[in-house]
Amino acid sequence: MLNFEFYNPTKIVFGDDTIARLSDLVPADARVLVLFGGSSARKNGTLNEVTEALGSRTVHQFGGIEPNPSYETLMEAVTLVRNENLDFLLAVGGGSVIDGTKFVAAAVNFAGDPWEILLNHGTNVAGALPFGTVLTLPATGSEMNCGSVITRRETQAKLAFLSHHVFPQFSILDPTKTYTLPPRQIANGVVDAFVHIVEQYLTYPVGGRVQDRFAEGLLQTLIEVGPLALETPQDADARANLMWTATLALNGLIGAGVPQDWATHMIGHELTALHGIDHARTLAIVLPSLLNVQREQKRAKLLQYASRVWQLNEGDENERIDAAIRRTVQFFESLGIKTRLSDYDLGPDTIDKVVDQLIAHGMTALGEQKSITPEVSRTILEGAL
Amino acid sequence: MLNFEFYNPTKIVFGDDTIARLSDLVPADARVLVLFGGSSARKNGTLNEVTEALGSRTVHQFGGIEPNPSYETLMEAVTLVRNENLDFLLAVGGGSVIDGTKFVAAAVNFAGDPWEILLNHGTNVAGALPFGTVLTLPATGSEMNCGSVITRRETQAKLAFLSHHVFPQFSILDPTKTYTLPPRQIANGVVDAFVHIVEQYLTYPVGGRVQDRFAEGLLQTLIEVGPLALETPQDADARANLMWTATLALNGLIGAGVPQDWATHMIGHELTALHGIDHARTLAIVLPSLLNVQREQKRAKLLQYASRVWQLNEGDENERIDAAIRRTVQFFESLGIKTRLSDYDLGPDTIDKVVDQLIAHGMTALGEQKSITPEVSRTILEGAL
Structure with a gap:
């Protein structure tokens, strides 16, 4: 066996009817940005459940994160977080939304052009906003790791970064949310x-x-x-x-x-x-x-x-x-x-x-x-x- | 499958020659108590390696933690930590030493009689000193969980407690350290x-x-x-x-x-x-x-x-x-x-x-x-x- 390090602090909350747990998983005074992809999160009711569980917290939404999430789209979310002084991110979706949220979390307080994060594969990430996820699509594993793959539309470059700062604090895995996929x-x-x-x-x-x-x-x-x-x-x-x-x-x-x-x-x-x-x-x-x-x-x-x-x-x-x-x-x-x-x-x-x-x-x-x-x-x- | 939560933030550092990693895993300004069992940790050289890796940090030692670690022995360690204002614990040994260290970590700042921790199975633990482990005996899994079993000699009671506050921050697993067991x-x-x-x-x-x-x-x-x-x-x-x-x-x-x-x-x-x-x-x-x-x-x-x-x-x-x-x-x-x-x-x-x-x-x-x-x-x- 090779020498190794293993570290994974993400809390998994698994099972039916677990989205309501957001009410205690997200800090009570958090100013939250909910990130999601297409309209399915809205149509299948997950977004409503999330909003309800977040209760009276300040919540903004950012939809439209595409498959193979793009730097260009995500930088709009970064601007929104900065302008509204948001301090907690919640990804609602599959691997693309979660990967994108990791990038936003690392980019918000990054000194310099956040594309540098990808060019350095994350070695230059010194911190990130805290975030959690509500997984709706089993596939990538992004909900319990610290990796992310981002595409720059302009140059067709698809690059990855890794950083211990972008482990989700928690991930909610409700298998019943996958029934309508x-x-x-x-x-x-x-x-x-x-x-x-x-x-x-x-x-x-x-x-x-x-x-x-x-x-x-x-x-x-x-x-x-x-x-x-x-x-x-x-x-x-x-x-x-x-x-x-x-x-x-x-x-x-x-x-x-x-x-x-x-x-x-x-x-x-x-x-x-x-x-x-x-x-x-x-x-x-x-x-x-x-x-x-x-x-x-x-x-x-x-x-x-x-x-x-x-x-x-x-x-x-x-x-x-x-x-x-x-x-x-x-x-x-x-x-x-x-x-x-x-x-x-x-x-x-x-x-x-x-x-x-x-x-x-x-x-x-x-x-x-x-x-x-x-x-x-x-x-x-x-x-x- | 039943609903569940899974959370385990212990960092595992696994492999040959990993004890030296203590030099960066333990905070540089830590005042450390090294806890161990019998004389084997000293005889087989592990304790020396640990001391060397801790370098110029203030280090005290507490030996003599017995198999089925006792409340009576561990309370002596609690007193030492309090008297010397130590702020980081390092368990060097197997499950008994690690279980005992978890109890010491939870007991040091516990308000009231620490035996109450066992009587309440850990639900009353509100915090603990940070600690790491150097595992020398593969058996109990205590090196990567938040459980501990303590025996009160006086009454022959053997009770367990669980608390998220007593996950080791890190555990060093060097299989070569088991050769002499x-x-x-x-x-x-x-x-x-x-x-x-x-x-x-x-x-x-x-x-x-x-x-x-x-x-x-x-x-x-x-x-x-x-x-x-x-x-x-x-x-x-x-x-x-x-x-x-x-x-x-x-x-x-x-x-x-x-x-x-x-x-x-x-x-x-x-x-x-x-x-x-x-x-x-x-x-x-x-x-x-x-x-x-x-x-x-x-x-x-x-x-x-x-x-x-x-x-x-x-x-x-x-x-x-x-x-x-x-x-x-x-x-x-x-x-x-x-x-x-x-x-x-x-x-x-x-x-x-x-x-x-x-x-x-x-x-x-x-x-x-x-x-x-x-x-x-x-x-x-x-x-x-």
Whole structure:
């Protein structure tokens, strides 16, 4: 096992009818900005419940945070917080709203141009406004970690930052709030969480027995509950397990003490930035080909994945690895997520552009062994045509 | 899944050569009390390393915290902290030292007799001195939770308290520090962690798929690494996995959103208080008989335990349950931990005394369904003769 640090002070309040808990989770004298995305938070009644729970506190609202939240939009929220002297943020939504709220929290009192936060990946964040979240979409894990990904529309740059100052103080996870989500978002959430786990699991063995078993347990749970969540939106068991699994997939626990990959995410980010493909779908395109191309470096863990997650124990090593990758693809496709560039009307000409962007963003030595050069990224993308 | 709250702000610093990190984890101007147990912390060099890492800070030492730490001893530490105006505690040891340090932290500024903290199970704790830990013995999980068990020698009462104020700020887990532990302590630690997991897992199903799989993963890891840790004390892989497993066994995660039992602990506490049997050994005595006696209430989870932890899938239900209990006993015995009262020279006459003490301490409706009355406790103890 590798040496590690693990720290995660976010309080999780999980279960039905927990939004009312905001009345004691948010300081009584807080001046609150509620941040949300589209109109669904308003339509499904969550925003009303939140407002009611906040009672007589001063509350402003900021809607319109888009998927892949943009610096340009979020800076409007920063201005609002500054102008109205607000001192507590509450994100109501999924990963994009929460990531955006983290940026706003760090930017409000940042000395200088807040874009510098992204350029320095958060190392220059010295503090942040306190904030909580009401999660409505299980997917990214942002509700229980200190990471955020922000896009600058102007330059198509999609960059991440990390800072201990932007852990949510609390996150309310009410699985019943996910019942009305469109199937597309549920499917995206399942794939997003699945690939988060794989990025921390499918590398090379370091004797992290606990981490491996936790990762395998989360993957098996997604394989079970993903289809159930799509077939029966009000399956309370499936929705609760999906929500908690997606949170645990990226709260730092399963990645502590083991190598991590993240190349699928880095390549996928460029596909989203260039072509606007949903984040989860870019992962579903890149991952299978990456596992195939990287099979030598990942051989031992791919065989473990085949056996423990998919119960594939027949055939020689390469057959088992092929079968595990095939099962992964079938799982994504069974959720309605297409896994080929051609499914998104993209052909060979897109590959040059993606590789150029990877180089432009310094993504020239990706993966757990820094062995995914731009040429390897090209091979991975060619395998995904 | 049941509604739950999960909150755990302790920072874990895990790995070889991490004690030096104290130099930045403890505030530079802290006036520190280092608390420890017997002479082993001094002999094995850990105390020296700690002192060196604390550098020029004002440091006092308080040794002699016993297994099952006593109120009487700990109040001496409270007096020392008050007299010397110390403001930061550092526990160096295992669960007893850490539990004791939590009590000292809560007692120093407590208004009134600190024994009241135990009588109120911590609900009356309004604050505590900050403290960290250097763990030398993987077992109790105290290094990453907010619970503590204290014994009053005078009355033989062994009581627990919980308070969010007594989460360690940090815990340093260096598996190499466990290489010199006596086999008896390693074996006790494996059984202690094992039973912690079982208390949160072997109840009745509520659809906590993630919690179940995490619990099963921890149990399987203990079954693998327990014997390795005893056979080869310097097996780095085994010691690291044992240490991290014991921490995760009782940091709140696997018990969040599922029913919990804890009857084995409550009955075991009385055996320790009356007869001085090691905590873990009392658990090994009580658990198998409890699982047998409670087999109807626990049937579904016992079958799951048989299948997923012990791969027992042959025979009818009762045969599989019998086999799973038998394997549990064999596992404990294989570590050198005896599982019968008679192995500790105790006979039927002890049972009345234990049951009387359970009644005296209000332990009259134990277990996840509050169905373990004193008469059921008697039956469990009779099954352990």
